[in-house]
Amino acid sequence: MPNNLVVRVHASSPALQEGLQAIVEDLELPGEFPAEVTAAAERAVADAVLPDLDRTDLPLVTIDPEGSMDLDQAVHIERDGDGLVVHYAIADVASFVTPGDPVDLEAHRRGETLYGAGSRIPLHPPVLSEDGASLLPEQVRPALLWTVRLDAAGAITGVHVERARVRSTGRWSYVEAQKALDDGSAPEVLQLLREVGRLREQQEVDRGGVSLPLPEQEVDETDAGFQLVLREQLPVEQWNAHISLLTGIAAAALMVEHRVGLLRTLPPPDPRDVERLRRVAKGLRIDWPADADYPAFIRSLDPAVSQHQAMVVACTRLLRGSGYAAFDGDLPEQTLHSAIAAEYAHVTAPLRRLGDRYAGEVCLALCAGEPVPDWVREALPALPKELQDSARRAGAYERAVLDLLEAAVLADRVGEDFDGVVTSVREDEPEVGVVVLAEIGVEAPVTSPRPLPLGEDVRVRLASVDLAARKVAFELP
Numbered sequence: 001m002p003n004n005l006v007v008r009v010h011a012s013s014p015a016l017q018e019g020l021q022a023i024v025e026d027l028e029l030p031g032e033f034p035a036e037v038t039a040a041a042e043r044a045v046a047d048a049v050l051p052d053l054d055r056t057d058l059p060l061v062t063i064d065p066e067g068s069m070d071l072d073q074a075v076h077i078e079r080d081g082d083g084l085v086v087h088y089a090i091a092d093v094a095s096f097v098t099p100g101d102p103v104d105l106e107a108h109r110r111g112e113t114l115y116g117a118g119s120r121i122p123l124h125p126p127v128l129s130e131d132g133a134s135l136l137p138e139q140v141r142p143a144l145l146w147t148v149r150l151d152a153a154g155a156i157t158g159v160h161v162e163r164a165r166v167r168s169t170g171r172w173s174y175v176e177a178q179k180a181l182d183d184g185s186a187p188e189v190l191q192l193l194r195e196v197g198r199l200r201e202q203q204e205v206d207r208g209g210v211s212l213p214l215p216e217q218e219v220d221e222t223d224a225g226f227q228l229v230l231r232e233q234l235p236v237e238q239w240n241a242h243i244s245l246l247t248g249i250a251a252a253a254l255m256v257e258h259r260v261g262l263l264r265t266l267p268p269p270d271p272r273d274v275e276r277l278r279r280v281a282k283g284l285r286i287d288w289p290a291d292a293d294y295p296a297f298i299r300s301l302d303p304a305v306s307q308h309q310a311m312v313v314a315c316t317r318l319l320r321g322s323g324y325a326a327f328d329g330d331l332p333e334q335t336l337h338s339a340i341a342a343e344y345a346h347v348t349a350p351l352r353r354l355g356d357r358y359a360g361e362v363c364l365a366l367c368a369g370e371p372v373p374d375w376v377r378e379a380l381p382a383l384p385k386e387l388q389d390s391a392r393r394a395g396a397y398e399r400a401v402l403d404l405l406e407a408a409v410l411a412d413r414v415g416e417d418f419d420g421v422v423t424s425v426r427e428d429e430p431e432v433g434v435v436v437l438a439e440i441g442v443e444a445p446v447t448s449p450r451p452l453p454l455g456e457d458v459r460v461r462l463a464s465v466d467l468a469a470r471k472v473a474f475e476l477p
Contacts, residue, residue, distance in 0.1 A: 015467055016408050020116065022468070023400045027393065030110050033125045040102040041125040045132030048096055051142055051163040058145075060089050061170035061189055062135055063177050063240050069130035070113070070122065072349045074143075074168045075243055077192035082152040084196055088247050089143040089166045091133045093124070093350040093357045099375040103128065111390020113352040116401050122352075129351045137171040144347075144360050146247050154199025159250040161363050178234040190236075197239020200246055209341035210295035211245070212312050212319075213238055213303050232303035244348040245340065251363050252335075252343035258366050259329055262359045262383055264346050266322040266337045269294065273318055276423055279455045280314045280443070283421030283436035294318070310441030322391075324355060324384040328377060355387045403470040406442050410472050411465045418474070420460055425452045435460055435474055448476035 024031075033041075060074035076087040097103045107123055114121040122129050135141055143166045149158035172180075172190070180186035181194060204211065213233040248264070255261025274294055281288040281297075284307040288297050298315060301308040319339065325332035337344040347363065350356040358376050365372045418437045425433035430451035435458065436443045446452065446460055460474040 016404070019404045019408075019467060019470065020119075020401070023116070023397065023404065023470075024121075027396055027400065029114060029393070029397065030121055033106065034102070037102045037106045038125045038127065041096070041128040041132075044096040044098075044101075044103065045127055048132060048142065050140065050165040051092075051095075053145075053162060053164040055087075055089075055145055055164040056140060056167040058087055058089075058166060059169045059189070060087065060135075060166055061172060062137070062168050063172045063174065063193075063236065066173040066175060069126075069134060069136075070351045071135040071168070071171075072351045073244065074135045074166065075189070075193065075240075077189055077196055079192075080149065083157065084150045084154075084192065086146075086148045086150065086196060086243060086246065088146040088148065088243060088348070089135060089164075089168075090146065090247075090348055090356075090360060091135055091351050092142040092144050092163065093128075093133055094361055095142040095163075096128055096133050097124075097357070099379075107354050108386060111354050111386060112394055114394050114397050116397060123354065124351060133351060135166070135168050137168045140165055140167050144364060146250070148246060148250050150196065150199070154196065154203050156246070156250055156253075159254065159367075161251075161360070161367050163364065174234050174237050174240075178236045181236060193236070193239050193243070196246075197235075197242045200242040201238075204242075204245075204341070205295075205299070207341045208295060210298045210339055211238065211241065212298065212315055212339075214312060214316070232309060245344070247348050248344045248346060249340070249342050251347040251359060252345040254363050254366050255345060255359070256331065256335060256343055259327065259331060260366075260372055260377075260380075261327065261362045262345060262355055262380060263325045263327075263332070263335055264322065264337055264344050265325050265332075265334050266319065266339055267334060268338045269318040270321075277315060277317070279421055279423040280436050281311060282455065283423060284308075284311055284438050284441065286311055306441060307438060313441075314436070314443065320395075324387045326380040326384050328380055353387075354390070355383055358383060400470060404467070406440075406444070407465050407467050407470055407472050409440065410462060411467055414462050414465055417459055417461050420446075420458055420474075422446065422452045422454050422456060422458055425454045444472050444474055446474040446476060452476065 058076045060076045062071045062074045064071055072091045074089040078085050103124060110123050113123045135143065143164055144161055145164040145166060146161045148156060151157050177190055181190055252263055255263065278288050286307055301311060303309060325334060335343050345359050346353055346356050347359045348356065350360060358379060361376045362372050418439055420435040420437045423434050423436050423443060431448050433446055433452045434443050435446040458476055460476050463473045463475045465472050
């Protein structure tokens with residue numbers, strides 16, 4: 001379930017650039033890699049040994065955002081009677097990183113790649129993540145090669161993962177892939193990706209799951225100031241994401257069956273959060289029938305409508321209880337990911353997420369009928385906290401960037417009035433709450449000289465904007 005909001009800034013404003021740098025400093029985010037880490041990564045790339053199994057015969061392709069260099073995944077799909085076979089090659093980070101070496105220790109310190117406004121703070125040095133381990137086109141690379149078999153309805157009938165040397169034969173951006181599918185020029189692998197993606201979408205509906213098609217937020221600088229625009233996800237992005245979800249579900253099933261591994265979990269949403277989202281929908285002028293549950297409502301949204309895009313972003317609040325569960329013997333009490341409506345594991349982005357390297361190694365051992373490596377088993381107990389800490393840091397970074405950009409967009413509109421709906425009110429201070437504004441599709445703090453009318457339409461005034469503090473304030477006159 002993709003839940004990373006991508007923000008791109010097309011602005012040279014010094015104040016905005018200073019604000020982005022201040023976020024990095026305030027949150028004490030990692031900077032440049034220490035020299036010994038970069039040197040260790042360079043040695044690892046130079047000394048890399050390819051697996052004996054040669055699967056360079058598979059015409060794998062990568063499908064990523066334009067300009068991406070840290071290519072974790074490459075896919076090939078073929079028919080198998082009435083069913084389909086998905087081959088999914090995942091960058092083999094463990095072939096380059098030795099437990100306890102400088103690259104490994106630094107990766108544990110960082111936890112995951114952080115994405116900000118048009119920039120990123122990588123988990124691994126670029127010599128590894130954007131070169132030696134990346135599945136770049138026409139390069140032979142070590143990989144964890146997943147083979148997932150599906151029946152005619154898209155249900156999983158078999159799974160296996162093994163180390164292999166692979167070679168990507170084509171590199172597609174999402175825009176290029178979607179254009180080829182739309183104009184009929186797409187090769188068979190993209191056509192089968194669409195077929196599998198649609199089958200897996202129906203599988204998700206049948207099991208009661210839901211994916212959030214998060215839009216990209218773009219900030220453009222115009223003569224009139226800053227403008228915040230939401231860009232919808234292309235269908236091919238969602239189909240591609242379903243290949244990753246498919247693999248994560250298959251990996252989790254393996255680990256649960258053998259009672260060892262690392263799961264990504266999410267408890268059922270708090271009914272109070274769902275009710276708050278209903279008020280957000282009202283504020284965005286979106287109909288949410290009383291008899292429609294949360295998954296059905298999300299599927300009813302039209303990604304081409306800006307208010308619906310803002311609604312999808314607001315729905316990420318239901319992911320805030322997500323976590324990790326490591327186990328070796330007894331299963332954890334909570335194994336399900338409620339949004340996916342299945343057991344699920346992160347295994348498809350080891351260049352960008354620390355835990356994927358460990359979960360991938362568990363599945364390799366299980367499929368080979370071998371013991372899970374000691375270095376993996378020893379690390380499992382501490383991983384959930386490490387990963388949760390890095391996820392909190394990533395969330396704080398994302399929220400700070402969005403707060404800054406919303407402040408920049410509203411900086412020249414102090415004193416203007418906006419229509420909105422009060423979506424939450426503090427229990428201990430009912431004059432303080434949050435309002436959602438349909439015009440700009442954001443939630444913001446609001447105060448009133450009297451108790452705020454929860455869930456009701458209001459007309460609020462933008463009282464202040466503090467770009468340096470990344471704060472905006474509305475008031476109910």
